[in-house]
Amino acid sequence: MLDKRMTAADIVGQLSDGMTIGIGGWGPRRKPMALVREILRSDLKDLTVVAYGGADVGMLCAAGKVKKLVFAFVSLDAIPLEPWFRKAREAGQIEVLELDEGMFQWGLKAAAFGLPFLPTRVGLGTDLAELGGLKTVQSPYADGETLVAMPALKLDVALIHANRSDWRGNVHLFGPDSYYDEWFAKAAAKTYVSCEELVDRMEDHYPDQAHFNIFERCFVSGVVEIPGGAHPSSMPPAYGWDMKAFKAYADAAREPGDWSAVADRFVGATEEAYLESIGGKEAVAALPLPIF
Amino acid sequence: MTEVSLAELCIFACSEAFRNNGEIIATGVGPVPRLAASLAKLTHSPELMMTDGEAYLVEQPVPLGPRKYDDRKAAGHLPFSRFFDAAVWTGRRHAMVTPTQLDRFGQINLSYLGGTYDKPKTQMLGVRGFPGNTIYHANSFFFPAHTARTFVPGEVDMVSGVGYNPAKRVAGGNYSGVDLRMIVTNLCVMDFGGKDNAIRVVSLHPGVTFEQVQEATGFPLEKGDLGETALPGKEALDIIASLDPHNIRASVIKDNPPARRA
Numbered sequence: 001m002l003d004k005r006m007t008a009a010d011i012v013g014q015l016s017d018g019m020t021i022g023i024g025g026w027g028p029r030r031k032p033m034a035l036v037r038e039i040l041r042s043d044l045k046d047l048t049v050v051a052y053g054g055a056d057v058g059m060l061c062a063a064g065k066v067k068k069l070v071f072a073f074v075s076l077d078a079i080p081l082e083p084w085f086r087k088a089r090e091a092g093q094i095e096v097l098e099l100d101e102g103m104f105q106w107g108l109k110a111a112a113f114g115l116p117f118l119p120t121r122v123g124l125g126t127d128l129a130e131l132g133g134l135k136t137v138q139s140p141y142a143d144g145e146t147l148v149a150m151p152a153l154k155l156d157v158a159l160i161h162a163n164r165s166d167w168r169g170n171v172h173l174f175g176p177d178s179y180y181d182e183w184f185a186k187a188a189a190k191t192y193v194s195c196e197e198l199v200d201r202m203e204d205h206y207p208d209q210a211h212f213n214i215f216e217r218c219f220v221s222g223v224v225e226i227p228g229g230a231h232p233s234s235m236p237p238a239y240g241w242d243m244k245a246f247k248a249y250a251d252a253a254r255e256p257g258d259w260s261a262v263a264d265r266f267v268g269a270t271e272e273a274y275l276e277s278i279g280g281k282e283a284v285a286a287l288p289l290p291i292f
Numbered sequence: 293m294t295e296v297s298l299a300e301l302c303i304f305a306c307s308e309a310f311r312n313n314g315e316i317i318a319t320g321v322g323p324v325p326r327l328a329a330s331l332a333k334l335t336h337s338p339e340l341m342m343t344d345g346e347a348y349l350v351e352q353p354v355p356l357g358p359r360k361y362d363d364r365k366a367a368g369h370l371p372f373s374r375f376f377d378a379a380v381w382t383g384r385r386h387a388m389v390t391p392t393q394l395d396r397f398g399q400i401n402l403s404y405l406g407g408t409y410d411k412p413k414t415q416m417l418g419v420r421g422f423p424g425n426t427i428y429h430a431n432s433f434f435f436p437a438h439t440a441r442t443f444v445p446g447e448v449d450m451v452s453g454v455g456y457n458p459a460k461r462v463a464g465g466n467y468s469g470v471d472l473r474m475i476v477t478n479l480c481v482m483d484f485g486g487k488d489n490a491i492r493v494v495s496l497h498p499g500v501t502f503e504q505v506q507e508a509t510g511f512p513l514e515k516g517d518l519g520e521t522a523l524p525g526k527e528a529l530d531i532i533a534s535l536d537p538h539n540i541r542a543s544v545i546k547d548n549p550p551a552r553r554a
Binding site: 026053071072073074075080081085086089090091092095096098099100101102103105106121122123124125126127128129131136138144145146147176177178179180182291 | 346347348358359369371372373376380381399403404407409410411412413414415416417418419420421422423424426427428450451452453454455457460461462463464465466467469470
């Protein structure tokens with residue numbers, strides 16, 4: 001049987017400087033934060049990060065890991081402006097490609113299908129195309145419409161946090177919304193999945209829930225079980241976001257404002273040490289789901 | 293009876309934006325727009341569709357603020373993973389939002405203020421879905437503080453949403469979906485019904501003059517019929533109160549003034 005089990009360190013060991021890394025989830029939701037923390041513990045640098053950004057982007061920017069960011073927003077929802085991302089931007093520290101949320105997923109789809117671009121109306125009439133160097137194409141049909149050619153967002157690696165997986169990479173993603181995780185997985189040369197629960201054979205445990213398998217195992221290169229691995233972001237239905245932790249993280253951007261002074265609090269020397277510092281995986285599991 | 297607040301007047305005025313929209317997703321971002329969409333659905337426009345603020349479609353609008361999680365009753369499912377295919381890129385949506393800046397062309401900005409693309413002076417959210425929203429479906433706006441810092445002279449710092457600026461329109465593009473509808477502020481109601489879609493004041497909130505509105509705006513405004521903005525009646529006020537049991541609406545406009553300006 002195919003066994004794709006790895007450790008978080010093995011996964012980060014597969015990454016190299018200058019790679020383009022897509023991170024699944026959305027703002028403060030379903031972020032593979034344990035894998036992001038493992039990157040933060042490594043010497044990796046000059047990354048191009050592609051994400052619907054939350055604290056994943058803020059932390060990687062703060063730690064100086066990011067050369068270029070492809071984004072539509074970076075936000076923690078209840079804390080609308082991600083403070084560490086803001087600092088990096090206002091210091092002119094990172095290159096950016098700013099995209100509309102819909103164009104972004106369109107770029108992932110172009111990459112998934114091996115196309116150079118997909119056409120869209122989105123971006124016309126705004127500053128996006130010009131600032132981002134996006135080109136237009138003309139419809140070859142009678143309408144002759146001019147459209148933005150959204151380039152493929154090809155990823156070297158995608159990182160995703162799933163609800164469960166088996167050793168072969170049969171993933172289950174549930175909760176109210178899985179955002180664009182499916183397309184991050186398909187846009188990437190390799191996708192690594194951390195999960196709340198890892199089983200040997202999915203069919204022996206959850207045969208009636210195969211509709212949660214929103215992308216197939218051919219798109220999964222490695223899996224690791226990390227319960228609480230999305231903390232401080234939310235992972236419904238297992239746990240909600242940790243707004244107290246987000247607030248402490250946001251406050252630290254003002255005072256002391258220096259990532260190296262606080263990285264240990266938000267990353268930890270090891271994932272075990274990090275989990276222990278926040279009260280263990282039981283404390284994460286007890287975080288209530290947010291109410292809107 | 294307690295006096296009608298300016299926030300309640302604004303909610304009532306904003307709810308008119310959603311009248312006769314048909315079966316589309318009404319999205320109100322922020323307390324006043326969200327209460328407005330909910331009020332519209334519970335009164336004149338039950339055909340409206342809306343989400344619970346997350347991924348489910350509800351037929352009974354969800355109140356603001358803390359409550360039992362189970363109070364939400366899902367009638368449908370509209371996650372972000374389907375949002376562009378189902379709502380935005382099919383034009384089946386009307387969003388009411390509060391950008392950071394808006395200019396005389398209706399161009400909006402919520403990306404950054406000042407500086408450059410590579411080094412903004414003040415980084416904000418990012419363009420989010422505004423470029424797509426504005427080229428595909430109807431949009432309206434609510435501003436709790438009508439000032440020339442919001443209604444800027446010239447153009448917005450980063451054009452994040454399509455407006456009616458001919459200079460920005462790449463030749464051959466299809467702009468037929470651009471549909472800017474209504475602007476409600478703490479002073480007045482405006483639309484884009486002036487010459488070449490210029491912004492025009494259509495009603496003034498009680499006690500406000502056109503001159504005061506013009507004074508607070510960074511570009512010349514056109515004058516519509518200039519009636520007085522209608523006050524909500526008891527039915528609307530009761531519905532608003534039931535949708536906002538924690539009175540979050542009282543914190544939207546500075547000092548929570550009454551509807552009629554002294």
